[in-house]
Amino acid sequence: MEDTIEKLCRQYTDLNDEEIKVIQMMAKTLQPLANMEAANMFIDCRCKEGDAIVVAEAKPEEAPSAYKSSVVGMLAKAENEPAVARTFNLGIATKFMQARTQEDNYTIQSVEPILFNSRIIGVLIREKCITEPVEEQRESKKYQAVEVPIYHMVNENEWLTEGIDEGLILVDTDGRVCFRNMYAKTLFHKLGYVSDILWQPYRNICLTKWDETSENLETLKEVRYGNYYLWIRQIPLKNKNGIILAVIFRDITGPREQERNLILKSVAMKELNHRVKNNLQMVASLLRLQARRVGSVAAKRALEESIDRILSIAVSYEFLSHCEGETVSLKKVLGSIKNNTVQSLARPELKVDIRLKGDDMMVDSDVAVSAALAVNELLHNSMKYAFEGKDHGNISITLKKGTVYSEILVTDDGVGFQPEHTRKDSLGLNIVKMMVEDKLHGKLRIRSGAQGTSVSIDFIRETADFIEVSE
Missing domain, CATH: 3.30.565.10 (Histidine kinase-like ATPase, C-terminal domain)
Known part of the structure; x- marks a missing residue:
């Protein structure tokens, strides 16, 4: 396995000798992790051209695998695996996103960045087959009953937010999405998020970098996410009525x-x-x-x-x-x-x-x-x-x-x-x-x-x- 990792990294990536050794060490933990999680485990590294390549894999020994054949050496396209692309781009973990495998099957992915000297040298991926319709993961009732004045105000006037051709997300003081309009829900589903983003930690679903500890000025960015182009505006609200952030975004893929x-x-x-x-x-x-x-x-x-x-x-x-x-x-x-x-x-x-x-x-x-x-x-x-x-x-x-x-x-x-x-x-x-x-x-x-x-x-x-x- 170590020889294969070194060969692929040298041929397709810009990793140096020390970084390749870190990837090889991480690869030794894949099989125990696959058995413990009853899931397929992978390590992907970013190619020089922008896509990712699978350099190591492990299948669970006592659970069904999502793959029939080995995918080591195959490319992971951003449009098929948005969670991998998001983690590489933002440097943060991505949880429970839908992906399309090289064998044309669907899985649920969770991705963690592999950091070395403050640089992302690869990602650790956990994948499970979708054998049944995935039920939306909902938070406990304490979150759904949370007393956020602006949340109730927006919900009472929901028709206003549904009439605009833009997505709207509100983030509360706990860093969770306390409101999203239908445009936002639909778009995130198209991006591969299986669960409704409502009450999800915003850090897990944000499409551009966000530092919740700082009072940053308003930001406006255009980002590419797989096959989608998005215009994203983040507006810090400094804890107004329990809301610390408003996010407005638009799908500009067509233009x-x-x-x-x-x-x-x-x-x-x-x-x-x-x-x-x-x-x-x-x-x-x-x-x-x-x-x-x-x-x-x-x-x-x-x-x-x-x-x-x-x-x-x-x-x-x-x-x-x-x-x-x-x-x-x-x-x-x-x-x-x-x-x-x-x-x-x-x-x-x-x-x-x-x-x-x-x-x-x-x-x-x-x-x-x-x-x-x-x-x-x-x-x-x-x-x-x-x-x-x-x-x-x-x-x-x-x-x-x-x-x-x-x-x-x-x-x-x-x-x-x-x-x-x-x-x-x-x-x-x-x-x-x-x-x-x-x-x-x-x-x-x-x-x-x-x-x-x-x-x-x-x-x-x-x-x-x-x-x-x-x-």
């Missing part, structure tokens, strides 16, 4: 779970966007390898254009993978499209200055991808055809927000062209039209002449949220 789910969803979306970006870049790399192998100039050009289009889509997912929410800055996306265009289509005989200006827009992935692909095509067309016979040119990308429609304006000072004479099977222009009309639900306007070309993309504001960005 905290929603926050947690949103965080998990955000992380999942980031990972998904990152993988999409990586896959698109992989496809672009494969096409680039293919382009190097083909002999046809036309085929090589077509592959290179496809690569640029794929990378323009990847840019949007690259930004989405780094964003906190599900939207991305359109200005940053188009900035990357601009830089990629300069790198891929730069020619030594032609110097083109591309500028990006205007308002920023936070848009979702669909808007970002569609706008990026459309602007990518427009920039490629300008770089390839607008400056024939010139050694210098200018292209501007302007973002404008409007009340109903927002606009992306791409202009150049090139030689211009006649839009009505453009081939109907032009892939680049067809991509732009499809992105604007089908994806952005917008309008495409093209103006061109000897002074250059202007392409306006209008899309409805409701597809995006806007933020002001100072230039």
Whole structure:
């Protein structure tokens, strides 16, 4: 047994040599305790990750055991064994709480902390099977008949405390719960307390630390208890009408779970966007390898254009993978499209200055991808055809927000062209039209002449949220 304890403690806990020896010494007492109590006895130690692990056990020799097999080396989850979690968190004993075993059975647990040099190094656990419905443990009549004025006052006006969406506990001068409303009773039952908490010592059921000997100021804490998140407010009353403490608490598990789910969803979306970006870049790399192998100039050009289009889509997912929410800055996306265009289509005989200006827009992935692909095509067309016979040119990308429609304006000072004479099977222009009309639900306007070309993309504001960005 000692070797097993040492191995488990070294592998899963942060206990030092001296602390491990204390656990080994405590383990030697488990069998006599199990026989004397006619119950299963365990020692759990806290893992580095937060859960507890069973390092030693003993079954009663003349009484039924709660377990068929050994559970040494198994984890004790906080949601299944709240008494263990409470004792580790508060450093105090926990009595008669319901637990769910590793074999999916129910037991009643009592837990005592194992202290060494003022540190909790483990817990001693006593467990008994629930073979019959557990009757509530009630105190003697002297407690139920106790003359506490405020207790009677609250009970006479019980409807007031039942109408609030919070738990209320009152603690008397003996340190016992002299009142609890139905919210409190129900919640403690969900937390695993088998008996009604009324007339129980508050020290045995408190969910956050409390020093009854001091006159502490009011405290407000948020605690996690197994799968539950609780907001707890403790108000010392300095023996007013026989009451020394009022405790108000609320179950905030729902809102905290929603926050947690949103965080998990955000992380999942980031990972998904990152993988999409990586896959698109992989496809672009494969096409680039293919382009190097083909002999046809036309085929090589077509592959290179496809690569640029794929990378323009990847840019949007690259930004989405780094964003906190599900939207991305359109200005940053188009900035990357601009830089990629300069790198891929730069020619030594032609110097083109591309500028990006205007308002920023936070848009979702669909808007970002569609706008990026459309602007990518427009920039490629300008770089390839607008400056024939010139050694210098200018292209501007302007973002404008409007009340109903927002606009992306791409202009150049090139030689211009006649839009009505453009081939109907032009892939680049067809991509732009499809992105604007089908994806952005917008309008495409093209103006061109000897002074250059202007392409306006209008899309409805409701597809995006806007933020002001100072230039």
